[in-house]
Amino acid sequence: MDLTLKVWRQKDKNDKGRMETYPVKGISEHASFLEMLDVLNEQLITQGTEPVAFDHDCREGICGMCSLYINGEAHGPDRKVTTCQLHMRMFKDGETIYIEPFRSKAFPVLKDLVVDRTSFERIQQAGGFISVNTSGNTQDANALPIAKPMADKAMDAATCIGCGACVATCKNSSAMLFVAAKVAQYSYLPQGQIERKERVLNMVDQMDKEGFGNCTNTGACEVECPKGISLEFIARMNKEYVTASVASEK
Amino acid sequence: MSKGFSTSSVGRKVLMALSGFFLLFFLLQHFVINFLSVISADMFNEVSHFMGTNGIIQFVMQPVLLFGVLFHLGMGLYLDFKNRAARPIKYEMDKPSENSSWMSRNMIITGIMVMLFLGLHFYDFWIPEIVDKFIDGKWDEPTKYFPHLVHKMEDPIRVGIYCVSFVFLALHLLHGFQSSFQSAGFNHNKYTPLIKKLGNLYAILIPLGFIFIALFHLLSSH
Numbered sequence: 001m002d003l004t005l006k007v008w009r010q011k012d013k014n015d016k017g018r019m020e021t022y023p024v025k026g027i028s029e030h031a032s033f034l035e036m037l038d039v040l041n042e043q044l045i046t047q048g049t050e051p052v053a054f055d056h057d058c059r060e061g062i063c064g065m066c067s068l069y070i071n072g073e074a075h076g077p078d079r080k081v082t083t084c085q086l087h088m089r090m091f092k093d094g095e096t097i098y099i100e101p102f103r104s105k106a107f108p109v110l111k112d113l114v115v116d117r118t119s120f121e122r123i124q125q126a127g128g129f130i131s132v133n134t135s136g137n138t139q140d141a142n143a144l145p146i147a148k149p150m151a152d153k154a155m156d157a158a159t160c161i162g163c164g165a166c167v168a169t170c171k172n173s174s175a176m177l178f179v180a181a182k183v184a185q186y187s188y189l190p191q192g193q194i195e196r197k198e199r200v201l202n203m204v205d206q207m208d209k210e211g212f213g214n215c216t217n218t219g220a221c222e223v224e225c226p227k228g229i230s231l232e233f234i235a236r237m238n239k240e241y242v243t244a245s246v247a248s249e250k
Numbered sequence: 251m252s253k254g255f256s257t258s259s260v261g262r263k264v265l266m267a268l269s270g271f272f273l274l275f276f277l278l279q280h281f282v283i284n285f286l287s288v289i290s291a292d293m294f295n296e297v298s299h300f301m302g303t304n305g306i307i308q309f310v311m312q313p314v315l316l317f318g319v320l321f322h323l324g325m326g327l328y329l330d331f332k333n334r335a336a337r338p339i340k341y342e343m344d345k346p347s348e349n350s351s352w353m354s355r356n357m358i359i360t361g362i363m364v365m366l367f368l369g370l371h372f373y374d375f376w377i378p379e380i381v382d383k384f385i386d387g388k389w390d391e392p393t394k395y396f397p398h399l400v401h402k403m404e405d406p407i408r409v410g411i412y413c414v415s416f417v418f419l420a421l422h423l424l425h426g427f428q429s430s431f432q433s434a435g436f437n438h439n440k441y442t443p444l445i446k447k448l449g450n451l452y453a454i455l456i457p458l459g460f461i462f463i464a465l466f467h468l469l470s471s472h
Contacts, residue, residue, distance in 0.1 A: 007343075072348070134283045169349060172337075214329050216429070217433060235433075
């Protein structure tokens with residue numbers, strides 16, 4: 001496949017940035033999108049141009065590191081896949097492909113296609129955990145009976161890999177699908193009950209501090225989420241938040 | 251209630267939903283009363299006179315309604331401003347139609363159009379009513395409502411504006427009805443599909459009914 005790539009280039013976080021056009025030739029339709037970018041970078045290095053910086057790690061669709069807004073969609077035109085699992089057969093020979101970083105005030109661009117997603121980590125640190133004494137007398141998790149439907153719901157929410165596609169896709173740059181998944185996964189489990197109320201209050205508070213927008217229920221995040229996280233969890237987070245707010249003593 | 255509820259993103263969303271529910275209920279009762287004008291002038295006059303002179307409706311419900319409308323508008327505009335600020339640099343290539351409906355993405359446009367219509371609607375009906383009662387002191391005019399309605403609906407340009415506005419209302423409701431339930435925390439695999447169907451019916455039938463009423467009086471007067 002011969003392609004024309006329009007790639008966002010930005011020297012550092014203070015640079016204004018611009019789109020650059022690069023032709024690439026002889027790309028296999030079986031290659032992954034990141035492998036295609038590897039080919040581009042080899043080509044750029046040969047030409048003495050600085051390679052394009054982009055995030056990646058496991059290349060198995062589970063780590064949440066790869067991002068990219070490809071041809072107007074987070075993780076590209078395929079559904080329920082991350083960019084590393086996107087294959088070039090999804091594109092046509094001769095096509096022009098736009099490659100941009102995830103855009104959000106809360107995801108500032110560090111270089112080229114690499115964005116700073118530590119805002120997600122700060123939200124997690126605000127309450128996305130359970131406090132367990134790990135002194136050596138930890139109770140066996142299987143000793144706590146959990147109804148199968150509840151365990152399944154918790155697992156569905158827990159499949160969120162925190163890639164940020166929801167934020168990138170949402171017209172408001174809202175992080176509610178991510179936060180909702182993290183709030184919901186513990187709300188179904190007995191281990192999550194002790195910190196249930198403060199968890200949702202603190203995580204939403206941190207989300208707002210980071211500068212994400214508000215959810216207007218367009219549903220775009222659910223469609224573009226590589227793990228298919230459901231909007232149902234946003235409704236659950238809203239309910240959790242109202243309940244926790246009413247009961248709050250602060 | 252926690253201190254930050256009304257200033258948090260989720261709290262504001264819930265408040266938008268609650269004001270939305272209230273306006274949905276108000277719209278339904280407004281439609282039912284308006285529809286009486288097609289069935290019987292006397293019945294329409296009687297109910298309108300009751301609504302216009304009942305103390306609870308005038309001095310409790312009316313201010314609540316005004317607050318609800320202004321809150322829904324004000325909060326909608328504020329959230330839209332905040333949401334735009336959350337993405338200062340736009341995408342060079344964006345395909346939002348691949349993952350969301352036009353109605354869901356343009357609630358601010360359809361909402362502003364409905365609010366502009368409300369300005370005309372208030373000028374036509376609400377302000378004359380307030381002047382009649384609170385400035386001229388005319389509280390007991392039980393037969394004025396139907397002739398006033400017919401007089402306003404005689405103008406084809408006004409009726410045209412009303413009809414176009416009801417289309418914007420329909421577009422707003424097509425997303426707003428089901429979105430209110432989602433924002434209020436109600437999402438159920440069995441009931442949410444029903445709510446979406448009910449919302450689509452409401453969003454199409456109520457504005458269509460208002461268009462019918464306006465056209466009925468326009469055509470009856472010519």
